[in-house]
Amino acid sequence: MSLTLFNILIAVIIAISFVGLNAAYLVWCERKGAGFYQRRPGPMENGPWGLLQPPIDGVKLMTKQLLIPGGVDKAIFMVAPVLAMFPALVSFVTIPFSETIVAHPINVGVLMIFASAALGGMSLLVAGWGSRNKYSMISSVRAVSQTVAYEIPLLITTITVVMISGSLNLNDIVERQLGGIWNWNIWPFQEAVGYNLLMPVSFLILFVCAVAETNRAPFDLGEAESELVAGFHTEYSSMGFGLFFMGEYANIVIGSCLITILFLGGWSCPIGDIGTFPFTDNVGWFLLKIYMIIFVFIWIRWTFPRTTIYGLLNLSWKYLIPISLFNLLLTAGLLKVF
Amino acid sequence: MSEPIELQQDETFVLNLGPQHPATHGVLRVKLTMDGEYIYNAETVLGYIHRMHEKMAENRTYPQYMPNMGRLDYLSALSFNHGYALVVERAAAIEVPERAEYIRVITVELNRISSHLVWLGAFVLDLGGFTPLMYCFDDREQILDLLESVTGSRLTYCYFRFGGLYNDIDETFIAGTKSFIKRMRKELKMYAKLVTGNVILMKRLKGHGRVDRDMCLRYGATGPVARGSGINYDVRRNEPYSVYPELDFEVPVYDDGDSFARYLVRMDEMEQSLRIIEQALEKLPDGPVNPEKKPKLIKPPPGDYYAAVETARGNFGIRLVSDGTKNAYRLKLRSPTYSNMHLFDEACRGMLLADALAFMGSLDLVIPEMDR
Numbered sequence: 196m197s198l199t200l201f202n203i204l205i206a207v208i209i210a211i212s213f214v215g216l217n218a219a220y221l222v223w224c225e226r227k228g229a230g231f232y233q234r235r236p237g238p239m240e241n242g243p244w245g246l247l248q249p250p251i252d253g254v255k256l257m258t259k260q261l262l263i264p265g266g267v268d269k270a271i272f273m274v275a276p277v278l279a280m281f282p283a284l285v286s287f288v289t290i291p292f293s294e295t296i297v298a299h300p301i302n303v304g305v306l307m308i309f310a311s312a313a314l315g316g317m318s319l320l321v322a323g324w325g326s327r328n329k330y331s332m333i334s335s336v337r338a339v340s341q342t343v344a345y346e347i348p349l350l351i352t353t354i355t356v357v358m359i360s361g362s363l364n365l366n367d368i369v370e371r372q373l374g375g376i377w378n379w380n381i382w383p384f385q386e387a388v389g390y391n392l393l394m395p396v397s398f399l400i401l402f403v404c405a406v407a408e409t410n411r412a413p414f415d416l417g418e419a420e421s422e423l424v425a426g427f428h429t430e431y432s433s434m435g436f437g438l439f440f441m442g443e444y445a446n447i448v449i450g451s452c453l454i455t456i457l458f459l460g461g462w463s464c465p466i467g468d469i470g471t472f473p474f475t476d477n478v479g480w481f482l483l484k485i486y487m488i489i490f491v492f493i494w495i496r497w498t499f500p501r502t503t504i505y506g507l508l509n510l511s512w513k514y515l516i517p518i519s520l521f522n523l524l525l526t527a528g529l530l531k532v533f
Numbered sequence: 534m535s536e537p538i539e540l541q542q543d544e545t546f547v548l549n550l551g552p553q554h555p556a557t558h559g560v561l562r563v564k565l566t567m568d569g570e571y572i573y574n575a576e577t578v579l580g581y582i583h584r585m586h587e588k589m590a591e592n593r594t595y596p597q598y599m600p601n602m603g604r605l606d607y608l609s610a611l612s613f614n615h616g617y618a619l620v621v622e623r624a625a626a627i628e629v630p631e632r633a634e635y636i637r638v639i640t641v642e643l644n645r646i647s648s649h650l651v652w653l654g655a656f657v658l659d660l661g662g663f664t665p666l667m668y669c670f671d672d673r674e675q676i677l678d679l680l681e682s683v684t685g686s687r688l689t690y691c692y693f694r695f696g697g698l699y700n701d702i703d704e705t706f707i708a709g710t711k712s713f714i715k716r717m718r719k720e721l722k723m724y725a726k727l728v729t730g731n732v733i734l735m736k737r738l739k740g741h742g743r744v745d746r747d748m749c750l751r752y753g754a755t756g757p758v759a760r761g762s763g764i765n766y767d768v769r770r771n772e773p774y775s776v777y778p779e780l781d782f783e784v785p786v787y788d789d790g791d792s793f794a795r796y797l798v799r800m801d802e803m804e805q806s807l808r809i810i811e812q813a814l815e816k817l818p819d820g821p822v823n824p825e826k827k828p829k830l831i832k833p834p835p836g837d838y839y840a841a842v843e844t845a846r847g848n849f850g851i852r853l854v855s856d857g858t859k860n861a862y863r864l865k866l867r868s869p870t871y872s873n874m875h876l877f878d879e880a881c882r883g884m885l886l887a888d889a890l891a892f893m894g895s896l897d898l899v900i901p902e903m904d905r
Contacts, residue, residue, distance in 0.1 A: 501661025
């Protein structure tokens, strides 16, 4: 018993440091990526290729004064950044990096991730409310309506995949897609459902929802800097801001993990069972896939202008939800037939 | 997409947009009365960077006042140089050599392109797209380098003199300008592909921020704002000055009156400016750039003089009342954004905050010029 507890502890620590490291170095990747798209080198000063920038930024954020403006709701104001970071960490517990590398497999892993994602949306509301700033308030109201609008198609699409897989356990979902690229859920031909043309569309829906859920451009309405100054974290300084920032990047990693697991075969090798690249245990494939998705996230951010809040809500309620609902029905019917 | 809704006055709150706000690009303050995210009423508050430029003219000699022109509209300073030089030349009856006129047109048009490039970058930045800004500034850098080589400064130019110029252009400048024209034509094609054709951009601009012809006339809007609303008015053609009548260029006019029309007007204007520069370089005559006989002390005869030029933002009018001394008795500046901005209060009623800020960006505001 104590050994299992110890194992879990180690696994959780690994998961947390993975998140921390990712959050720090994704900022570097983001800035380098931005430089790449903007014909400039990006961070260059600290360390080779600016690689020491994230730790230096971290030190800067931590040594800054934590300013709490007068008139804020202190308790709520302090809780919000923690609430942004905590669910992101919790979600990592259930994510399988490979057959064996998973902090703690839970039978309802999908539900667990969605529950914590909803809690993450809560932090934006709380931050905006606690700040007592009109810009923050508008931002948090936007963020909540955005979260509500995009959680629905996200859930429906996930349910479709869960129905095909017959399990809420993330490990099982991946195991059903083993054996090569043609077994992944993204393709329209599936053993369980015969031929479902809408699966690639579902993948796109999930991708768009993941971008919107993580508040990334072009859906970063919560922190639209040209409209709302800095949105819900306008009043935050020092590590309060740092936690929001890290939470955002942690959420990006979770989003891409979820996409990889649900549609891209998780840790499975795309060319059958021959390759265990680059380490044993297939964890390399998983990381490769999530970083490719994160690259696309960065690519989109530095290419598109921002949508507006009504454009965003229209997209969800008018297109994504009906299409994903239709796919759910179709998949259910096909499951009955085949 | 955004149907007009019934706004309730008793459920409003006041949102202070500025004086420090990322979207106002300067110290502009707009008091917005909001109903949720809809704007119920807007009130522009100016005066945060008032520097009494008009009063300064009364206490300085005519040449001493020239550097002030670069501090009004820091993005198209040469057009303002031109306006002031024109009015004093008219007043004191100073002849300008033809070569100087052509060089004035070349530099002013280069400056217009650089101003529009800053607008394009900042405007797309207002819409949340960061990347075009870097591309625009890269192109603008070429112009600044060119202008630096002849004027000696990069932003607040003081290049024009009464009757001529501070400095003649040389072969390197001409060669550099020619290669810039080639480069810019390519870049404009790229902007058309990457920025103009973007779906999100179109959705945010088409049909939003509508300003009709009547409103433009009432507020005295000029420049791309008026031309985006179907008013075919350009000082360069309607009240010709300098050598513009000898050059062949079109005045782009769009009838829609929305943010996208204003966007297209400016994009087309950059192309037309390239055409003007190309022709001016071809026709550039030899000769001096300063008149041979020039009064040592400029004392225009008593009277009332007026000159107007087309800056990157519209009609810049300058009225000079002289009492025959070495200082102006009164100098009135009519700057384009001051009129263009005051459309905003009326036009933005009922808009969403995000649309209103896109609209504000499409007006191309330069605050120091509005708030003199």
